Amino acid sequence: MKKIILAAAAMLVVTFGIHAQDQVRLNPNHPDVYVVQKGDTLWDISGKFLAQPWYWPEIWQVNPQVENPHLIYPGDRLRLVYIEGQPQLHLERGPRPYKLTPAADSSSLHPQVRREAVGEAIPTVPLEAINAFLSRTRIVAPDAFKGTPYVISGADQRILNGAGDTIYVRGDFHEPLASYGIYRPGEVYQDPYTGEVLGMKALDVGSADLYQLDPDRRQDFAVATMEVTRVAREVRLEDRLLPAEERAVSALFQPGSPAVPVDGVIMGVDEGVTQIGKYDVVAINRGEREGLQPGHVLAIYKRGATVRDNIERENVKLPDERAGLLMVFRTFEKMSLALVLDADRPLEVMDLVRNP
DSSP states (O other): OGGGOOOSOOOOOOOOOHHHHHHOOBOTTOOSEEEOOTTOOHHHHHHHHBSSGGGHHHHEEOOTTSSSTTOOOTTOEEEEEEETTEEEEEEEOOOOOEEEEEOTTSSSEEEEEOOOOGGGSOOSSOGGGTHHHHHTOEEEOTTTTTTOOEEEEEGGGOSEEOTTOEEEEEEOOSSOOSEEEEEEEEEEEEOTTTOOEEEEEEEEEEEEEEEEEOTTOOSSSEEEEEEEEEESSOEETTOEEEEOOOOOOOOOOOOBOOSSOOEEEEEEEGGGOSSBOTTOEEEESOOGGGTOOTTBEEEEEEOOOEEEETTTTEEEEOOOEEEEEEEEEEEOSSOEEEEEEEESSOBOTTOEEEOO
């Protein structure tokens, strides 16, 4: 899985203004030089240098003389320097492995520089936790499955099917496609404050190729014969088909704070658990229309309790308490999916999310 991970954030040279100077704080125990290790993530490295890792773009200095300076690999050295009194991190490429290839006479070996694949760069966050959401799972309109083809049977009338199996699908195939994605309707997300329906999870089941359509076309809805080419889970009767989504998997996140105020809540958590912890995937009720982008970091707050002030004889709400951090990794128009990066205590649905 890690081989498909594109990683490490693309950063720009930053000219420090007063705001950046006021906000960037180094970790008191920061190293002057750090050698990137296999298994590191950009978020973890940011935390070694910064008290607030989401300010990483403010200190990252792209070296234009380094090939692929936006990607960081194991063995690279990150050196903390000061330019006009402001901290910056400079990248020094580490030694690259050499690939030995036989010479023409097979009696000697000549070194050749091995070019690093993008997939070998360190990820921004542990992307194995969110890979399925990056590549397949979709948030769709609540009526997205209305009128779409659906599975009515497997070969020999099996009700559960896997990769390589034949399935029969009924629906409108007036404009048939070569391949389809198989999905299962999932949770419907509704804004807890306004009641607005924000989207529905289309749970990835697998993929199928069209083999043939019912040649007689005796029914309003044709029956198609398909071969299951990929499964994330067993294909069931009534699973729905949608056109395959053409979307490149990208993990080039820049950890950063949103430029606009964000005030939302956690609406749900993957797999339906009630307690939320580090590296859980959550859905929040803010999306692209509120200015969120992949890589935006938000703080998670527990709601303050309401207590009785017996002297003044009135109820008083205690302050909300910060309890963790999350990073948005996929956005939709009205909502987003995010990965919990830190949790000081168990988190729950309806916990608050705000600018860090």
